[in-house]
Amino acid sequence: MISGSIFVLLLPLLAAAPAYIFRQRRGLEVLLGTLACGLVFGILLLPYDRSNNLLVSTLDLSRPIEFLGISIRIRPYDQIALSIIFLCAIVLFLLSWRTSQGWSFIPLGLCVLSIMSAGLMIRPFAFSGLLFVIAAALISIMIQAEHVGERSTHGAMRYLTLSTLALPAFLGASYYFNQGNANSNPETAAALLDNASIFLGTGFVLLLGAFPLFTWTHLVANDAPPITTAFIAVIAGGIASFLYLSLKQEFVWLRNLDGNSYVSMVGLIMIATGGLLAWAQRSFSRLIASALSVDIGANWLMLGQHVHQSVEAVALNVVSLTLSLGAVAIGLAILRGKARDDSYAALTGAARTGNNERLAAMAICVGGISLSGMPGSIGFVTRWVQARTIAITDVELAVGLLLALASVGIGFLRGVAALISEKPVTAATNLATDLPASLASESNMLNAPMPTDVALPQTDEAQTDLMLEAQPATIPTNQLADVLAHDIAERIAPLAISLPALVSIAIFYFGLSPVLFTNLSASLSRLFSFYR
Amino acid sequence: MNDVIALIEQLSRLAITPLLISLVASAAGIVLMRNWRLTLPILIVQYVLVGLLMARSIQPSLALIKLISGALVSFALSIAAQRADDMRAQRGESVAVERIRKVAWRSVPAQVLLRAVALLLVLTAAFGATTRFPLPGSARELHFACYVLIACGLFIIATTPEALNIGVGILMFISGVELGYIAVSANLGISVMIGLLSLIVGIAIAYLTLSDSEPILSG
Numbered sequence: 001m002i003s004g005s006i007f008v009l010l011l012p013l014l015a016a017a018p019a020y021i022f023r024q025r026r027g028l029e030v031l032l033g034t035l036a037c038g039l040v041f042g043i044l045l046l047p048y049d050r051s052n053n054l055l056v057s058t059l060d061l062s063r064p065i066e067f068l069g070i071s072i073r074i075r076p077y078d079q080i081a082l083s084i085i086f087l088c089a090i091v092l093f094l095l096s097w098r099t100s101q102g103w104s105f106i107p108l109g110l111c112v113l114s115i116m117s118a119g120l121m122i123r124p125f126a127f128s129g130l131l132f133v134i135a136a137a138l139i140s141i142m143i144q145a146e147h148v149g150e151r152s153t154h155g156a157m158r159y160l161t162l163s164t165l166a167l168p169a170f171l172g173a174s175y176y177f178n179q180g181n182a183n184s185n186p187e188t189a190a191a192l193l194d195n196a197s198i199f200l201g202t203g204f205v206l207l208l209g210a211f212p213l214f215t216w217t218h219l220v221a222n223d224a225p226p227i228t229t230a231f232i233a234v235i236a237g238g239i240a241s242f243l244y245l246s247l248k249q250e251f252v253w254l255r256n257l258d259g260n261s262y263v264s265m266v267g268l269i270m271i272a273t274g275g276l277l278a279w280a281q282r283s284f285s286r287l288i289a290s291a292l293s294v295d296i297g298a299n300w301l302m303l304g305q306h307v308h309q310s311v312e313a314v315a316l317n318v319v320s321l322t323l324s325l326g327a328v329a330i331g332l333a334i335l336r337g338k339a340r341d342d343s344y345a346a347l348t349g350a351a352r353t354g355n356n357e358r359l360a361a362m363a364i365c366v367g368g369i370s371l372s373g374m375p376g377s378i379g380f381v382t383r384w385v386q387a388r389t390i391a392i393t394d395v396e397l398a399v400g401l402l403l404a405l406a407s408v409g410i411g412f413l414r415g416v417a418a419l420i421s422e423k424p425v426t427a428a429t430n431l432a433t434d435l436p437a438s439l440a441s442e443s444n445m446l447n448a449p450m451p452t453d454v455a456l457p458q459t460d461e462a463q464t465d466l467m468l469e470a471q472p473a474t475i476p477t478n479q480l481a482d483v484l485a486h487d488i489a490e491r492i493a494p495l496a497i498s499l500p501a502l503v504s505i506a507i508f509y510f511g512l513s514p515v516l517f518t519n520l521s522a523s524l525s526r527l528f529s530f531y532r
Numbered sequence: 533m534n535d536v537i538a539l540i541e542q543l544s545r546l547a548i549t550p551l552l553i554s555l556v557a558s559a560a561g562i563v564l565m566r567n568w569r570l571t572l573p574i575l576i577v578q579y580v581l582v583g584l585l586m587a588r589s590i591q592p593s594l595a596l597i598k599l600i601s602g603a604l605v606s607f608a609l610s611i612a613a614q615r616a617d618d619m620r621a622q623r624g625e626s627v628a629v630e631r632i633r634k635v636a637w638r639s640v641p642a643q644v645l646l647r648a649v650a651l652l653l654v655l656t657a658a659f660g661a662t663t664r665f666p667l668p669g670s671a672r673e674l675h676f677a678c679y680v681l682i683a684c685g686l687f688i689i690a691t692t693p694e695a696l697n698i699g700v701g702i703l704m705f706i707s708g709v710e711l712g713y714i715a716v717s718a719n720l721g722i723s724v725m726i727g728l729l730s731l732i733v734g735i736a737i738a739y740l741t742l743s744d745s746e747p748i749l750s751g
Contacts, residue, residue, distance in 0.1 A: 068721040130725045137729075137736035144743045153695040153744045160736065161689055164702050168682075168709045175668070175716050 001051065004061035005072045007043045008082060008117050011036050012110040020107035026097060033093040033106040037113070041086045048079055072121045077249060077527040081242035082117055084315055084520055088234050088322040089113055092227060095326050099333035101225040102145020108138045109231060116239040120246065125177075125200075128243055129170025132207055132236075136163030139232055143224040155223030159216040159232070162206055169203030172196075180253070193253035200247070201257050207240045210266050210300045212273035212293065221289040226329035226336065229285075233292055233325060237299070238318035244303050245311060249530050255306070259393070263304040268397060270297025275404025278411040283343040284332050284364070287411040288325070291371050294404045295321060298386050301397070305389055308525045313385040315521035320370065320382040327367030334360035335419075344415055349423030361419040368412030373405045381518065537592045544587035544595070548673045555581045555677050556655065559684040559704065563651050564644055566697055568613040569628045575700060576606045582681075582707045589671045590718045597727040598710070605703065605734030612738035613696055616745030650687065658683040669716035678715060681708030695744040699737030706730055 015036030022028045043059070046052045052059045064073035074082070089109070096105055112135045119131035140156035173196045180192035209215040221229050248254045257263050274293030281287040299317050302310040335350050335357065336342045351361035366377070373383030383405060391398035558578040562571045579602025587595035617627040658679040667675045681704050688701030710726045713719075 068724075069719075070721055126722060127725060130722070130729055134729055134732050137733045140736050141739050144740055153740045154693075156736075156740055156743075157695055157698045160733070161698065161702060164705060164733070167706070168712070171709065171713045171722070175713070178717065179668075 001058045001060050001063060002054070003063040003065050003072075004043060004046075004059055004074050005063075005065055005121055007059070008040055008074065008121070009072070009114050011040050011043075012114040012117075016107045016110040016114075019110060023103045023107065026100075029106045030093055030097045033110055034090050036110060037086045037090045037093065041083055041090070044074075044079055044083045044086065048074075048076055069124075070127060071123050072118060073123075074121055075246065077246060077524060078121055078242070080520060080524040080527065081120065081239075081246070081315070084318055084517070084524070085117070085235060085238055085242070086113070088238065088318060089231075091322050092231050092234065092326055095230075095330045096227045099225075099227065099330060099337060101227050101333070102142065104142045104145040105225070105228055105231070108142050109235075111135075112138050112142070112231075113235060116235065120239050120243050124174055125243075125247060126171050126174030129167050129174075129203060132240065133163050133167050135236065136160050139236060142228050142231070143220055145225065145228070152223045155216065155219035155221075158214075158219045162209060162216055166203045166206035169199045169206065173199035173203060177251070177253075190253075193251075194256060197254050197256045200254060201263065204240060204244050204303075205266060205300075208237055208296055208300065210270055210296050212269050215293075217292045217296070218286060218289040221285040221292065226285075226288070226332040227326065229288060229292075230322070230325040230329040233295070234318060234322045237296070237321075241299060241303060241314050241318070245314060245528060249528050255530055258304055258306045260304065264301060264394075264397070267297045267301035267304070268400065270294070270300065271397075271401055271404045272297075275400070275407040278404070279407040279414070281411050282345070283341075284328070284336075284347075284415055285342050287408070287415060288328060288332075290411065291325075291408045294401075294408055295371075297404075298383075298390075298401055301390055302386060305393075306531050307389060307392065308528070308531050309385055309389045311525035311528050311531070312518075312521040313382060313389055315524045316382040316385060316517060319517040319521070320378045324367045324370030324377070324379045327363045328371060329367075331360040331363030331367065335364075344418035347415075348418045348421060351419040352422065361416065364412070364419065365416045368409070368416065372409035372412060374409060378517075537596060540584065540587050540592040540595055540599075544584045544592065546584075548588075551581060551584060552673065552677060555585070556680055559680055560651055560655075562700060562704065563654075563684050563688060564647050566692065566694075567628050567631055568610070568696055569632060571697075571700055572606050572610050572613070575609075575703065576603060578704070578707070579603065579606070582677075582711060585674055585677055585711060586714055586723075589674065589714050590723065594720065594723045597723060598707075598730075601727040601730045601734075602707075605730055608734050608738045609696065609699065609741065612741040616696075616741055619745045647691075650691075651684075654683045654687045655680065667712055667716055671715040674711050674715035678708050678712035681705070681711065683708075695737065695740040699734075699741065702733060702737070703730065706733065 015032050019029050019032045022032065044061075046059065046061060048061050052061075061074050061079060064071045066072075093106060093109070115131050115135040115138070119128040119135065122128055122131065137160060140160040143156040143159060144153060176192045176196035176199060180189045180196060183189040183192060205211060209217055220232060224232070248258075270293050274290045274295075274297060278287060278290035278294070281290055295317065299314060302313045302317070332342055335347055338357075339346050339350065341347070350357050352358075370377035370379035373379045383401070387398045387401055390401060555578065558574050558581060561574045562578070565571055565574075579599060583595045583599040583602070586598055613628070617629070621627050659676065661679045661683075662676045666672065667678065685701045685703075685705030685708060688704065689698050692698055692701070706726065706729065710723070713722060713726075
């Protein structure tokens with residue numbers, strides 16, 4: 001009989017090697033990554049409580065792997081958590097098909113998936129901390145894969161440093177947990193387990209980046225390719241969140257942190273910081289970082305709650321973040337790939353430069369709507385559950401969350417407005433300064449509106465070309481209808497091709513995915529019992 | 533291999549004071565000097581000292597893992613640092629070996645003095661932490677070593693911008709954490725895993741060191 005956890009660990013690792021070999025063939029690389037995650041997802045869909053016949057052997061999802069006092073086992077709630085994670089990984093791998101995320105995205109992404117899944121399933125939990133730091137080391141290479149500048153290692157180093165700082169917290173919690181279990185005096189044992197909960201809480205705060213100053217969000221969003229940022233937020237953040245829930249289910253003492261005012265304060269500060277910064281940002285990467293701050297804060301508040309909606313909200317958040325941040329990321333990846341910059345100033349008018357750019361702007365718009373939790377998007381489902389759950393205990397905090405989300409929405413509105421607005425024309429002005437004085441005066445004249453029947457001055461050919469560039473073209477009235485018809489046909493043709501794709505994406509975003517993922521989240525929340 | 537393990541066992545039985553003094557000196561050396569041609573050899577020495585200190589609490593064969601992983605990490609880092617220096621030299625920038633040959637005596641005292649003062653504060657804080665917040669467990673001699681490595685590692689991480697130096701700080705921090713954990717509860721699995729962790733973190737730092745030296749392509 002084969003343990004199910006072996007497949008979860010080995011399939012991504014085995015696929016990582018050929019994905020690395022075929023890293024120059026993006027289509028094949030994406031196919032391998034998607035296939036590996038799809039296989040794991042398929043295995044995780046098998047019934048948990050009975051043996052399943054495979055081709056050569058029998059597979060038992062609940063069977064543990066044990067060595068050196070370590071146990072790796074899929075628990076019932078891990079089964080659904082991992083299903084969600086691998087499904088999200090499929091979406092992110094597919095999104096990376098048409099944009100360059102660096103050589104390491106899929107090979108190392110698969111390794112990270114395997115290592116972090118091991119971190120979720122392994123016990124004692126001290127090993128989870130160690131495995132998360134190993135995954136963070138690989139993630140730091142993924143962050144750096146784009147090679148855009150000398151100062152760009154800061155994001156990778158910050159992420160690695162913060163994850164490493166979580167290590168003593170996990171080891172300390174493990175020590176106090178062992179001491180507490182071994183102690184026969186109930187009062188001393190309770191005090192030791194309290195220490196363990198504080199250490200573990202600190203470890204998770206560091207792993208999730210749930211503190212406002214010197215955290216990784218801004219640097220990583222700036223340095224990493226956009227879909228890699230989404231991968232880190234979704235996969236690393238998601239698995240850490242699921243591990244917290246899993247430990248809360250197993251250890252009663254960890255529930256001491258629920259409703260703790262300090263824990264709530266961490267979430268509140270993250271939401272407030274993200275909300276205060278988001279609307280005023282001038283680049284998409286910084287806006288994404290601020291939106292992530294709000295998201296991490298809200299997620300942290302959900303982890304500290306004691307009701308079943310909070311579990312649903314954590315699971316839904318992983319999913320909605322994949323779809324909303326994934327959409328923003330793919331749009332941004334296309335635009336950043338061309339402009340080599342993601343500031344609003346550099347991308348002004350980008351949506352008017354081509355069909356790809358138009359679709360990229362649309363993706364950012366859709367993703368932004370969802371990320372800010374606007375009604376009609378999958379992000380709304382999550383934010384609504386989060387706001388309702390927070391409002392049970394603290395209405396003001398729920399209002400604060402909504403305001404922070406509005407701030408994120410304003411940030412995206414500003415960004416999208418820059419994308420679709422006209423780029424300021426400076427060519428004629430530059431021409432005037434570059435040309436000799438006599439020619440410049442002629443060029444300045446051209447800036448003024450000119451009647452169509454005025455003949456152009458007789459100059460040599462090059463000068464005429466320059467002047468024609470600075471002057472709107474004039475079309476005879478009898479040809480106007482033909483030109484308009486041709487222009488409309490040109491615009492409709494790509495739309496006709498992309499319309500079915502857009503409709504399919506819209507159905508998935510607004511119809512299928514909320515239903516699918518809401519069901520998965522509800523199933524997950526039913527498997528936990530700590531809130532009962 | 534048995535001879536090496538026997539040697540580690542014999543060395544670990546040396547008096548604790550010289551070992552601790554050597555460890556503090558190695559940490560101070562790394563904090564004061566930011567030149568990889570000096571810091572990486574000191575880092576190897578530090579791994580040897582950490583291995584010997586660990587051998588006082590756990591089996592010497594396990595302490596050997598620390599020595600081997602430390603040596604491999606330092607080797608990988610030195611290759612990356614040399615390659616990065618080659619790239620910098622091609623661009624006509626200052627490299628480590630030049631800074632050793634032609635020491636800028638006018639700027640060195642100010643830099644080193646500042647770091648020395650900060651180092652004194654850090655060491656005082658580490659000593660204070662050892663007496664005020666002693667770690668549980670019987671191996672008290674390891675506590676000071678643990679606090680010194682953690683404090684110096686954090687100090688380096690907080691004060692340097694280069695990937696290589698931050699990486700050295702992270703590795704010192706990990707050594708300190710390992711020493712502290714072994715002092716309170718020796719565990720075979722944890723020791724093996726921290727050895728693996730050091731290796732992978734070392735490889736990541738080597739990659740980031742190379743990236744750090746690449747020329748600006750945009751932005």
